[in-house]
Amino acid sequence: MLGDEETQELLRRSRSGDADAKALILEHNLNLVRSIVHRFTGRGFEWDDLFQIGCIGLIKAIERFDTGYSVKFSTYAVPMIIGEIRRFIRDDNPVKVSRPLKELAYRVHRVQERLQGTLGREPTIGEVAEELALAPQDIAVALEAVQPPASLYDQTFFEDGDPIRRLDQLGGDDGRDGTDIDSLALQEVLARLPPRERLVIRLRFFEDKTQAEIARLIGLSQVQVSRIEKQALRLIKEYLQSS
Numbered sequence: 590m591l592g593d594e595e596t597q598e599l600l601r602r603s604r605s606g607d608a609d610a611k612a613l614i615l616e617h618n619l620n621l622v623r624s625i626v627h628r629f630t631g632r633g634f635e636w637d638d639l640f641q642i643g644c645i646g647l648i649k650a651i652e653r654f655d656t657g658y659s660v661k662f663s664t665y666a667v668p669m670i671i672g673e674i675r676r677f678i679r680d681d682n683p684v685k686v687s688r689p690l691k692e693l694a695y696r697v698h699r700v701q702e703r704l705q706g707t708l709g710r711e712p713t714i715g716e717v718a719e720e721l722a723l724a725p726q727d728i729a730v731a732l733e734a735v736q737p738p739a740s741l742y743d744q745t746f747f748e749d750g751d752p753i754r755r756l757d758q759l760g761g762d763d764g765r766d767g768t769d770i771d772s773l774a775l776q777e778v779l780a781r782l783p784p785r786e787r788l789v790i791r792l793r794f795f796e797d798k799t800q801a802e803i804a805r806l807i808g809l810s811q812v813q814v815s816r817i818e819k820q821a822l823r824l825i826k827e828y829l830q831s832s
Contacts, residue, residue, distance in 0.1 A: 591617045596662050600654055614651050614662075615644070619661060622647055625670050629678065639674055646673030653702075660709040668705050672698050690784065693731040696721060714806065726785070726809035733788035781828055786821035793818055 591599065591614070622643040629639055650666035658665060676698070700720050704712035714732075718725040765811035779787050792798045792806065800818065804811045 593661060597656050600651070600656050600662060602658075603651055611648075611651055615647060618666065619644070621666065622670055625667065625674070628671075629674055634678065639677070642674050642677045644668045644757060647818070649673065653706075655706065658706050658709070663779070664709065665706055668711060669702060670704065679698070690731050693723075693727070697728055697731055715808075718808075720742055729788055729807040730784045733784050733791065778828055779824055782821055782824055783801035786817055786824065789817045790821045790825075 596614065599607075599610040599614050600692075603614060622640060626639045626643050630636060632805050646669045647666055650662070650669040653669075654662055678732060697717055700717050701712055704716060704720065708716075712720075714725045714728050718728045721728070753787075779790060782790065788807065789803060792803045794802070798806070800811045800814045804814045809817075
């Protein structure tokens with residue numbers, strides 16, 4: 590990796606049209622792309638394809654980075670690379686998303702990229718919502734709608750040496766575990782839920798957030814989150830019974 594001062598100088602030269610400087614920055618940040626691509630393996634995409642898409646994100650970061658930002662170039666480049674890969678996966682997603690939601694998600698990603706440069710960190714949903722003059726729950730639903738589906742058999746962590754799958758964490762209010770849906774992939778079940786219900790289920794059971802935390806995150810009351818969760822679980826049960 591290049592030093593900060595050397596990177597800044599090369600970035601200034603690149604913005605002035607120096608193709609050699611741009612190529613040098615790209616070359617010395619390829620390991621950054623590789624490390625990010627590894628996060629997206631196992632989703633049915635070729636590693637080389639994801640790497641090429643990640644490089645496109647890196648090139649965009651080089652072209653858009655302003656040396657006046659109070660952040661390191663690598664800090665700015667990471668979300669750009671991740672965003673480019675996520676867009677590629679989203680566009681290849683078999684789950685159909687309405688055009689308005691796709692357009693809103695695109696606007697959200699652009700605002701996230703811009704705020705990342707000025708804030709020096711990932712912006713919160715509330716900050717993005719304020720920038721777009723929209724409700725936080727609208728932002729959260731749009732982002733969730735374009736997330737690629739995962740599998741119920743993905744391992745989330747290990748407990749006493751045994752793998753814990755997402756499936757093992759999905760339960761209902763009546764205390765039953767998720768064994769009733771043991772034979773299904775998340776893509777087949779959650780993809781059929783409306784975006785808001787899918788978002789609550791993901792936050793509640795896959796990210797272990799409480800109803801109060803979800804309510805604060807998406808700008809609803811805890812009572813509303815509870816109702817959405819129950820509705821989502823009811824729909825999942827109906828889908829399973831009809832399959």
